[in-house]
Amino acid sequence: MTQLRSILAIQPGQAASDGAGVRLTRVIGGPGLERFDPFLMLDEFGSDNPDDYIAGFPPHPHRGFETITYMIEGRMRHEDHMGNVGLLQSGGVQWMTAARGVIHSEMPEQEEGVMRGFQLWLNLPARDKLGDPGYRDFAPAExxxxxxxxxxxxxxxxxxxxxxxxxxxxxxxxxxxxxxxxxxxxxxxxxxxxxxxxxxxxxxxxxxxxxxxxxxxxxxxxxxxxxxxxxxxxxxxxxxxxxxxxxxxxxEPIVQYGPFVMNSREEIEQALRDFRDDRLTA
Structure with missing residues (x-):
């Protein structure tokens, strides 16, 4: 007899706002992250109202995990402290490894029309959290x-x-x-x-x-x-x-403070000090 995976929960996302006021649905995020290990957050964004997305995500930091952005419709431009510039288009994917530190922005390349997609946060193991950051754009054809x-x-x-x-x-x-x-x-x-x-x-x-x-x-x-x-x-x-x-x-233990995800409170405090002292990406 076939054994099926048990359904542990069925849950709706929650309305949220992030960046400079982008409206989105937070599907995963907040307390109880160990239930979703190794995933930390899933956001769905989608609107044909520019007021919901036009302000975008100005420069902000990350440490300790990876972000995967999948664009269903629309255009978003990525820029980061490493000099990477990428245009995320309909059907494309951006995979960024923050590791020890990335400061980047994600800004709309459109002033009207639909912008729709997802961003997923994937945790890094403790041994890789302070490793080298990386970035890769995948065009739809890739x-x-x-x-x-x-x-x-x-x-x-x-x-x-x-x-x-x-x-x-x-x-x-x-x-x-x-x-x-x-x-x-x-x-x-x-x-x-x-x-x-x-x-x-x-x-x-x-x-x-x-x-x-x-x-x-x-x-x-x-x-x-x-x-x-x-x-x-x-x-x-x-x-x-x-x-x-x-x-x-x-x-592994998951300790999150905003855009920093580490294994202990002490590591979070170090990330905050590094960001304050302009050493997050050093």
Whole structure:
């Protein structure tokens, strides 16, 4: 008999504001981060009202983790202290490793129209938190994609898609957290059983339509958190789009203060001193 992953929680995101006043939905973030280890935050942003996004995210610091920004629609420009400049366009991805310190900005390159996408924060293991920072832009054409024989669209940002018949390696692999970030587009009356490693934390965020997850109906704008053992079965009545997020837990203490995520209060205090003394990126 097939063992299915248990649904631990189904939860809505919360309205929030960040940067210089960008309106967004905070799907993951706040107390209880150990439940989502190795993930720290997931924000969804989406609006056709420029007042909701035009102020953007002026220069700000990060330390101790990685950020993955996936743009569905719109244009955003990244600049950082390392001299990197990148234009994130519809269908593109920005993967930034803050490590010991990055100061960057993310500003809209549009004054009207829809801006829509996601930002996911991925923790770094303790041994890498003070390592070298890095940055990579992926143009839409650089993100592996396929359409399965049953008509399901797959965008493989990280990890690996495998449904037992077709496989696709994602654009990014990470050795310690082994993250999966897949954007799955299910047509009406479709079903899918993606293969995922035992022991991985698994989450699904339904961002369009409705979905059945292991037989349980899940509405739009809902996050599903699943157990770390068993199979995953997805089915759609109407068309649906869902982010599949999975990763290997680090099992380390998580101490967060705003844009700094370390393993102890002392390390957070050091990050604050380094930022104050202009040594965060030294």
């Amino acid at each position: 993100i592996p994609r396929l359409t399965t024989s049953s008509g399901i669209g797959v965008v493989a940002i990280a990890g690996r898609f495998d449904d037992g018949q077709e496989q696709l390696e994602g654009a990014v692999q990470r050795p310690h957290t082994e993250p999966y970030l897949l954007d799955l587009h299910l047509p009406a009356e479709a079903s899918l059983s993606p293969c995922l490693p035992e022991g991985h934390r698994v989450m699904l965020y339904v961002y369009e339509g409705e979905l059945e997850v292991n037989g349980e109906p899940v509405g739009q704008s809902r996050l599903v958190r699943l157990s770390d053992q068993g199979e995953l079965q997805l089915a759609s009545g109407g068309a649906a789009k869902v982010l599949l997020i999975a990763g290997k837990p680090l099992g």
